[in-house]
Amino acid sequence: MSPQPTPPFRIGTRGSPLALVQAEEVRDRLAAAHGAGAPETEIVVISTAGDRIRDKPLRAFGGKGLFTKEIEAALLAGEIDVAVHSMKDVPTENPPGLAIDCILPRADARDALLAHDATSLGALPEGAVMATSSLRRRAQSLFLRPDLRIVENRGNVQTRMARLASGEVTGMLLAEAGLRRLGLPAETGVPLAPEEILPAVAQGAIGVQRRADDERTQALLRPLDDAASALCVATERAFLAALDGSCRTPIAGLALLEDGGAIHFRGEILTPDGQTRHATSRRGAAADGPTLGREAGEELLARAGPDFFTDEV
Helix, strand or coil, X not given: CCCCCCCCEEEEECCCHHHHHHHHHHHHHHHHHHHHHCCXXXXXXXXXXXXXXXXXCHHHHCCCCCCCHHHHHHHHCCCCCEEEEEHHHCCCCCCCCEXXXXXXXXXXXXXXXXXXXXXXXXXXXXXXXXXXXXXXXXXHHHHHCCCCEEECCCCCHHHHHHHHHCCCCCEEEEEHHHHHHCCCCCCCCEECCCCCCCCCCCCCCEEEEEECCCHHHHHHHHHHCCHHHHHHHHHHHHHHHHHCCCCCCCEEEEEEEECCCXXXXXXXXXXXXXXXXXXXXXXXXXXXXXXXXXXXXXXXXHHHCHHHCCCCC
């Protein structure tokens, strides 16, 4: 009797073009890390609630978790071996039985402005129409430019960009990492300095989730984990966890490693209308990053007060 073939290593992902590119990066990194010993892989597309809700703001349906729950359920059920997530979509607590201890090298975390004749928010014309599906980007834009008219911008990157090309909107903010991963040319969008627009927590970072008791998968993923990226993401997510943040609260945070073994964290929270912002920063030893992030979140929570955080959408 011939031996049974080894089943493929199944990589679960959403089906958007960007999500597929991210899953393919995990596949390619596995092959590069393990050479002839790399497992045969299969990419398994899973539809999530966030993908199916196309005509309304996601914050009206619970925010974070809408792009991960179905994939996590498949992972727990053994239907896939790992789940690939954009870390900015992942709630701060893993479901029981799952773990994320593999963060790929992080791409550019900044937001990019796409507009026909402007390279900054300040250069947009008076009353310009800005498209975004992000409550954070909406609030930050209105904080800097209260005259802007903000409209929803759901759909994949190509769908969103088509609205700009048609002249339906004046500009939009998208993640620089997503634009580059999709292979769009460098002139597509102008990266904005964090001092102008602070990015979402964990933006640009890809995480690979596994079953917590799956030691074989843990060993396969270990060479893919980038310690520096993982530390910065952990710092930012500690900030988010301290605020108990969701898609209903505009929250931004970015941690950067500096020469000499230091980490610099900046965080901010805003009201959805952009009228009020509270910001803070921390710098300390890199190993203390998650503690610094948590302390920054606790500071802003105390400064803003309980009435700052609302369930209104």
